[in-house]
Amino acid sequence: MAMSGPKSGGGDDPMPVAEINVTPLVDVMLVLLIIFMVTAPIMMSQLPITLPKASIVPSDVHKDPIIVSIDPQGNYSIDLGEGKVEGVTYDALPTRLAELAKQDPTNLVYVKAGRQTMYGKVVELLAVVGSAGFDKVSVKADLGGGGDAPPSVP
Numbered sequence: 001m002a003m004s005g006p007k008s009g010g011g012d013d014p015m016p017v018a019e020i021n022v023t024p025l026v027d028v029m030l031v032l033l034i035i036f037m038v039t040a041p042i043m044m045s046q047l048p049i050t051l052p053k054a055s056i057v058p059s060d061v062h063k064d065p066i067i068v069s070i071d072p073q074g075n076y077s078i079d080l081g082e083g084k085v086e087g088v089t090y091d092a093l094p095t096r097l098a099e100l101a102k103q104d105p106t107n108l109v110y111v112k113a114g115r116q117t118m119y120g121k122v123v124e125l126l127a128v129v130g131s132a133g134f135d136k137v138s139v140k141a142d143l144g145g146g147g148d149a150p151p152s153v154p
Helices: 023-044 093-103 119-131
Strands: 066-070 076-079 085-088 108-114 136-142
Touching: 066 093, 066 119, 076 093, 085 093, 093 119, 108 119, 119 136
Parallel strands: 066 108, 108 136
Antiparallel strands: 066 076, 076 085
């Protein structure tokens, strides 16, 4: 028993033993070991993420993004910023975007479409812009003007 030991004086009360009971410590350590053994493989099966490279030198030059637009009639245009807008056909679009990507592949490209534009056309346009060689492509909604206004709620 844990309470047995030499008797103090003439009484019947035994002296407490000054030893550490390691059974609870072993139980806790085994539980922690099992938890780590179960969670370690789960931590290794995450999706690989490519983090962007950080630049030490800040860029003072602000570049206007390129905006590639499609209207509901299927007309394409490229807005290069500073009021430079080019109307292009769908066949000439990949070639023109590839030329722009060769100049600066890190430039931001917005794909802009209104509410009336068919979803499939927007997806095709996103694929063309992505295959042209741009690193950053985003979607921009055109909510203003004409039939693109949201419906009124009574």
